[in-house]
Amino acid sequence: MINLKINGKEHNLDVEADVPLVWVLRDYLGLNAVKFGCGIAVCGACTVHVDNKPVRSCVVPVGSLKDKQITTLEGVESDIAAKIKKAWLDLQVPQCGYCQPGQIMSVINLLETNPNPDDADIDDAMSGNLCRCGTYLKIREAIHVAAESIK
Amino acid sequence: MRDETSIIGKSLPLIDGYEKVTGRLKYAGDIPPLQRMHYAKVLRSPYAHAKVVHIDTSAAEALPGVSAVITHKDEITGKKKTCNSPWHDFSFNFRGPMISQEVCYVGDEVAVVSAIDEDVAKEAIKLIEVEYEELPAIFDMEESIKPGAPQVHPWGPNALDPSVFEWGDIEEGFKEADHIIENRITMGNQQHAPLDRNSCMAHWEGDKVSIWTSTQALFWIRDAVTEFFELSPNKVRVHSTPTGGSFGLWWGNNFMFLAVALARKAKRPVRLILTRDEVMTTVKRREKPLIDAKIGIKKDGTMVSQSYRHLMDNGAYGNKFDPYQSVADIYTTKHGRAEFIGVATNLLPAGCMRGVGDLTLAYAMEQTIDMAAEKIGMDPVEFRLKNHWQTGDICHTSQEVLFAKLLFNKTPEVELTSSGLAECISKGAEKIGWKDKWKGWGKPSSVDGHKIRGVGMGISTHISGLAFFGFNGITLKVNPDGTMVLTTGIGRMGQGGDTTQAMVAAEVMGVELEDINVVDGDTEVVGHTMVTFGSNGMHMVSRATKAAAEHAKEQLLEFAAKELEANPEDLDIKNRRIYVKGTEDVGIELKELMSKPIYEYLAAPEVIGSASKGVEFHKAGKMMMADFAEIEIDTRTAQMKVIKFVAYHDSGTVVNPAVCENQVAGGYYQSMGLCTTENLVFDDETGAILNPNFMDYKVVGPMDMPDPEIYFGEVYDEDGPFGAKGIGEGVTCAVPIAISSAVYNALGVRIDPPMTPEKILDALKSKGR
Ligand code: FES
Ligand code: FES
Numbered sequence: 001m002i003n004l005k006i007n008g009k010e011h012n013l014d015v016e017a018d019v020p021l022v023w024v025l026r027d028y029l030g031l032n033a034v035k036f037g038c039g040i041a042v043c044g045a046c047t048v049h050v051d052n053k054p055v056r057s058c059v060v061p062v063g064s065l066k067d068k069q070i071t072t073l074e075g076v077e078s079d080i081a082a083k084i085k086k087a088w089l090d091l092q093v094p095q096c097g098y099c100q101p102g103q104i105m106s107v108i109n110l111l112e113t114n115p116n117p118d119d120a121d122i123d124d125a126m127s128g129n130l131c132r133c134g135t136y137l138k139i140r141e142a143i144h145v146a147a148e149s150i151k
Numbered sequence: 152m153r154d155e156t157s158i159i160g161k162s163l164p165l166i167d168g169y170e171k172v173t174g175r176l177k178y179a180g181d182i183p184p185l186q187r188m189h190y191a192k193v194l195r196s197p198y199a200h201a202k203v204v205h206i207d208t209s210a211a212e213a214l215p216g217v218s219a220v221i222t223h224k225d226e227i228t229g230k231k232k233t234c235n236s237p238w239h240d241f242s243f244n245f246r247g248p249m250i251s252q253e254v255c256y257v258g259d260e261v262a263v264v265s266a267i268d269e270d271v272a273k274e275a276i277k278l279i280e281v282e283y284e285e286l287p288a289i290f291d292m293e294e295s296i297k298p299g300a301p302q303v304h305p306w307g308p309n310a311l312d313p314s315v316f317e318w319g320d321i322e323e324g325f326k327e328a329d330h331i332i333e334n335r336i337t338m339g340n341q342q343h344a345p346l347d348r349n350s351c352m353a354h355w356e357g358d359k360v361s362i363w364t365s366t367q368a369l370f371w372i373r374d375a376v377t378e379f380f381e382l383s384p385n386k387v388r389v390h391s392t393p394t395g396g397s398f399g400l401w402w403g404n405n406f407m408f409l410a411v412a413l414a415r416k417a418k419r420p421v422r423l424i425l426t427r428d429e430v431m432t433t434v435k436r437r438e439k440p441l442i443d444a445k446i447g448i449k450k451d452g453t454m455v456s457q458s459y460r461h462l463m464d465n466g467a468y469g470n471k472f473d474p475y476q477s478v479a480d481i482y483t484t485k486h487g488r489a490e491f492i493g494v495a496t497n498l499l500p501a502g503c504m505r506g507v508g509d510l511t512l513a514y515a516m517e518q519t520i521d522m523a524a525e526k527i528g529m530d531p532v533e534f535r536l537k538n539h540w541q542t543g544d545i546c547h548t549s550q551e552v553l554f555a556k557l558l559f560n561k562t563p564e565v566e567l568t569s570s571g572l573a574e575c576i577s578k579g580a581e582k583i584g585w586k587d588k589w590k591g592w593g594k595p596s597s598v599d600g601h602k603i604r605g606v607g608m609g610i611s612t613h614i615s616g617l618a619f620f621g622f623n624g625i626t627l628k629v630n631p632d633g634t635m636v637l638t639t640g641i642g643r644m645g646q647g648g649d650t651t652q653a654m655v656a657a658e659v660m661g662v663e664l665e666d667i668n669v670v671d672g673d674t675e676v677v678g679h680t681m682v683t684f685g686s687n688g689m690h691m692v693s694r695a696t697k698a699a700a701e702h703a704k705e706q707l708l709e710f711a712a713k714e715l716e717a718n719p720e721d722l723d724i725k726n727r728r729i730y731v732k733g734t735e736d737v738g739i740e741l742k743e744l745m746s747k748p749i750y751e752y753l754a755a756p757e758v759i760g761s762a763s764k765g766v767e768f769h770k771a772g773k774m775m776m777a778d779f780a781e782i783e784i785d786t787r788t789a790q791m792k793v794i795k796f797v798a799y800h801d802s803g804t805v806v807n808p809a810v811c812e813n814q815v816a817g818g819y820y821q822s823m824g825l826c827t828t829e830n831l832v833f834d835d836e837t838g839a840i841l842n843p844n845f846m847d848y849k850v851v852g853p854m855d856m857p858d859p860e861i862y863f864g865e866v867y868d869e870d871g872p873f874g875a876k877g878i879g880e881g882v883t884c885a886v887p888i889a890i891s892s893a894v895y896n897a898l899g900v901r902i903d904p905p906m907t908p909e910k911i912l913d914a915l916k917s918k919g920r
Contacts, residue, residue: 032181033174035395037346038427038845045346073174088172089164092809095817096645097171098347098395104172123854130845130852132346132396133645134820137858138813 002062006031007075017063022046024062025072033073033101037130044129047102048072054109056128073101080150081108087146095133103129107143115150117143157725158658159873162809166650166669167393167643179350179365179392180424188352189218189265191413191423192272194279195433196254196261199288199497199838200303203252203261203281210278216267217275218417223252223261227412228381234412237306238379240470242371242682243493244403244435244502247304247468249379249412253286255304255467256497257839258433265413265421288497290838292441292464295494303495304467311465311493314473316548324456324486328447330526334519336444338511338887339830339905341437343504344850347395348430351407354420359386360411365394367642368402368682373674379408384674391672397644398821399503402682404434431843436831437504438471439464442515447486452529454520454538456486461512465493466500473508473553480546480567480773481516481612482538489548497838499831503684505821506613506883513611517888518901525592531892532580532589535610535777539572551768554619568772569876571801571866572610575777579799580608582860583779593899601786604794605897608779609888613881615802615871616687618768623695624678627656627703629758633727633741634666635703640680641671641692645817646879647810648688652696654806655872659700660707661724662741678763686877689806690772693872695764703760710756711744772868772876775801778819778885782893786920789912791894793823796859803868803876811878812861818882819859820851825883826890826904827851 004011006029013028020039025031025048034057037045041056048057049071084107087093094100103126110117110125117125122143131139170176208220223235227249234250250260262279266272287301294300295309303309325331351364360382366372369391376387394401406425414421425434440463447456463471473491489512524534546552546565555561580586588596588606596604628636637656641648653667660666671677680692708719711729715722715737723732730738746755779797784790798815805811828849832841842848867874887904895901900914 030183032177035174035346036180036348040844040846042845043346085172089168092162092165092168092813094165094168094171094645095647095813096345096347096394096396096643097167097176098178098345100171101174127852127854130346130850132344132398132821132850133813134817134851135813136820136853137816138809139853140858 004062004065004070005068006070007072015062018061021057021060021062021065025057031072031074035098035101044102044106045099047105047129049105049109052109054106073105076108080111083149084108084111084146087142087149091138091142091145093135093138093142095135099129099131103131103139107146111147111150115147117147154873156658156873158654158664159804159806162807163654163664165647166653166664177392178347178395179363180348182352182363182392184422185352185354185420188420188422189267189417190269190272191263191265191410191421192269192276193260193409194262194276196257196259198254198283198285199257200286201254201283202286203254204284205282206262207280208262211264211275214271214275214278216271217264218419219265219413220275221250221263221412221416223248223250225412230381232381238405240375240403242403243470243472245405245468245500246470249405249408253305256499257837258499259467260409263409263413265417288838290496290498290833292462292494292496295496303497309495311472313490313492314553316489316552318547319486321456321458321486321488324484325447327455329450330523331445331447332519332523332526333445334515334522335442336515336518336903337441338439338825338903340439341504341825341829342431342831342848343398343400344431344848345394345396345398345400348425348427349401349406349434350422350424351410352420352422353410353414355415359388361388361390362407362411363390363392364407366391366401367394367397367644368684369640369642369672369674370679371402371682372407375405376408376411380411389674391642393643398505399507400434401644402684403502406434428843431848432499432840435500435502437507438469438501440511442512444515444519446519446523448523448527450527452524452527452534452537454482454484457482457484458488459490459512459515461491463491463493464498464501465495466498467495468500469493469502473550480548481513481540481610483540483544487547498833499840505818506880509611509613509881510884510887513884514887517609518891521892530589531608532576532585535576536573539576539610540567540570540612542567542570546771549771550617551771563769565769565771568770568870569803569866569868570775571864572775572777574864574866575775575799575801576610578862578864579777579779579797582797582799582862583781583795585779588781593896595897596781602783603786603897604781604783605893606779606781607889607892607896608777609885609892610777611881611884612773612775613884614685615690615772615774615877616685616766618766620685620687620691621681622763622765623680623692624763625695625699625761626678627699627760629703629707629745631746631755633662633745635660635662636668636670638670638677639692639696640677641688642683643671644683646688646814647807648683651689651806651810652693655693655696656700659697659704662727686774686880688877689875690871690877691766693875694766695762697872698762698764699760702762703758706758706760707744710749711739713749714739714744770870772803772871774876774878774881776881776885778889780889780893782890782897784897784911786915789908789915791906791911793856796857798859799862799864800882801864801866802878803866803871804874805863805865806873806875811863814878815861815882816859819886820856822883822886823856824851826887826906828905830905
């Protein structure tokens with residue numbers, strides 16, 4: 001049994017300690033905003049927050065998460081997150097949408113830690129989130145718009 | 152001419168945007184498992200070419216938790232048809248058995264297992280004993296077409312019969328020319344590499360099968376399953392979910408057959424989700440071209456003749472005998488010839504990928520044209536402005552011509568509806584600052600120490616669908632409060648087709664976009680749309696959407712005419728209200744009309760519009776692209792970086808600017824991948840793909856390129872709904888030539904994609920730098 005704190009709730013799950021977090025979130029808990037892309041920490045589709053920091057859940061074994069707070073897009077409720085989603089909608093960021101939950105999780109962390117990011121900060125925070133549809137242009141714009149609206 | 156519109160032309164938000172930004176949108180892999188569902192795993196060939204001489208599945212079958220094992224020997228229809236029977240896909244993306252006895256590439260299916268979970272299925276796969284007899288394999292196109300070359304697959308020759316298009320008199324054409332330029336190009340192997348993975352769940356109830364899969368091609372899949380398993384369309388129901396990016400990868404395959412056959416044998420629902428590795432090594436890739444081009448020009452730069460021989464590496468099961476789009480029609484010449492030959496190799500099958508055909512041939516054509524312009528010292532912008540394709544010109548190499556020949560033995564003419572190339576070329580040149588930056592052929596725009604800059608440009612065209620994609624059936628139902636439900640098979644792959652189709656309906660109906668719900672993704676509910684490919688959504692499917700809305704509007708106006716004691720012809724709708732033209736204060740709210748009982752019927756009206764529309768092929772609407780690039784090469788590191796990129800495109804009326812910008816940007820990043828880092832590497836010895844993951848096959852990330860500058864030359868297309876043409880695929884086509892031409896001007900050496908630092912280093916060395 002492994003005890004995990006996910007989106008503010010405790011879960012006791014019968015899984016092996018070496019199972020990557022992404023599968024526990026998706027297959028056991030149905031938290032499908034967490035996507036699987038590459039499985040090797042390259043694409044960012046599986047990004048969640050562990051103790052408020054973005055991590056790639058495809059390479060984090062659940063055994064390493066004792067006493068840590070895990071948050072998925074389903075569980076973020078902050079005002080900042082709401083503003084980001086609004087900017088995403090207003091600027092029409094998504095194309096297929098598959099990478100977007102991971103992108104948004106990275107942006108939430110960026111704007112929570114740095115409400116005034118410049119282009120370099122944005123590149124830094126977002127470099128690990130791939131988008132095969134090529135929404136990068138809109139993502140950069142939307143981050144600025146969201147940051148502006150949070151001020 | 153241009154219509155007065157209130158919805159078309161606005162960047163209205165995507166109707167599924169909220170689902171996408173909250174992560175609630177369900178792709179096939181997110182659909183909850185059905186009760187008793189099992190999971191499938193595939194045993195794949197380690198050999199590029201071999202015969203399965205013996206296969207023993209008894210240990211796998213005996214493993215607790217395994218529900219079914221299928222090999223090439225299994226009967227799949229109860230009528231002596233085995234998995235080893237070839238399958239002919241009418242779209243030429245794939246032809247081959249579901250599971251072959253003679254495996255033809257590394258990764259070909261040998262057996263498939265369903266079990267209680269993926270771990271047990273994997274375990275079972277390991278217990279299958281296979282004895283292979285290795286056969287000679289061939290990996291090179293030119294080797295493959297040599298006489299006496301080993302057969303790549305057990306049916307048919309290695310090279311398909313060529314498809315040939317000829318006009319004028321090509322011999323005469325080259326005689327008329329003052330200069331003849333010959334050139335050969337090739338490219339790497341690009342893969343679609345979506346972030347999502349192909350997945351299919353199948354479930355039989357009695358003699359009827361239901362399928363859940365991510366695709367924009369639900370009817371194509373229904374028809375493929377119907378044909379392969381010899382079923383009535385009444386017995387096959389396809390539920391399509393959005394795709395996590397398609398780019399051509401989510402149709403034209405047959406992996407879903409495996410789930411269908413397993414579910415029948417196991418007598419329970421079965422889900423097959425491909426691994427990342429399988430997505431990249433067993434579904435398909437862009438066809439690799441080898442093109443010989445020959446162009447004849449006059450001294451003054453007039454093009455008089457052009458000829459192309461385009462070999463396409465189809466891999467083991469690809470079945471293209473032409474590039475599947477209209478090509479070679481970027482320039483008008485009196486004389487021309489284009490020959491396309493699909494060649495089999497024992498490599499991953501090739502098939503459609505975004506911009507197919509146009510991307511490869513336009514690249515060859517454009518590079519050769521650059522060489523021609525250089526020969527007479529003409530500026531490439533000027534050369535293109537002089538020769539480009541114009542409204543009303545003939546589409547000599549249109550697929551329609553080919554199909555008319557194949558189906559009816561006729562050779563009709565197909566006319567181009569509109570061309571915005573003049574505007575795209577001249578205005579694009581202004582935007583990049585061509586006049587200042589162009590310093591002549593093979594000459595850098597600037598040199599700053601070890602940094603050399605160059606500019607380049609190129610143009611292309613692409614279809615907006617093809618007539619033989621078939622009829623589209625659409626319905627629009629009006630609810631009692633004046634809201635509406637649109638059913639369509641347009642599919643959701645990130646192109647925003649559901650949103651833009653709803654915009655077309657809302658425009659006709661005089662309502663807001665938010666009033667319209669879109670239902671898609673169920674072959675038993677929505678009308679036929681074969682597939683969304685070839686950028687056919689806006690130019691073709693919209694005709695049916697528009698006609699269905701007009702049909703519903705007609706009914707509404709008739710009901711309203713009674714209510715308002717007016718003639719239906721005197722009425723119109725806007726802002727959700729029907730009014731008398733000329734006396735706008737006389738009218739009735741849509742909501743009131745739809746909810747108010749009519750005396751004769753003692754009931755409120757019921758309105759449903761429907762239309763089924765094909766497209767007559769004598770006119771073809773093509774999108775037009777002119778791309779301009781400024782690049783910089785660092786002579787110390789041999790790295791190339793993009794400084795500025797201008798995309799000036801004509802897709803007719805821009806229906807939703809934000810959606811269209813997304814398409815152009817996406818095409819740019821994807822094609823930049825093809826130009827730089829994207830290339831499937833095949834092992835010379837074994838034919839296996841060595842880089843089937845995102846670490847080693849590198850798609851463009853957010854920091855790799857500057858964003859493109861995007862402009863639209865909106866030339867109203869008389870034939871397109873609201874003047875619109877397609878957009879989704881053509882956006883990739885002119886990028887490679889713009890980049891390669893800029894590299895040439897910086898270095899004085901032509902390099903084909905992928906333009907890797909190794910190739911750039913060689914080029915620098917050859918120039919003594
Ligand atoms: S799936 Fe975890 S980073 Fe790609
Ligand atoms: S929106 Fe499709 S992968 Fe990013």
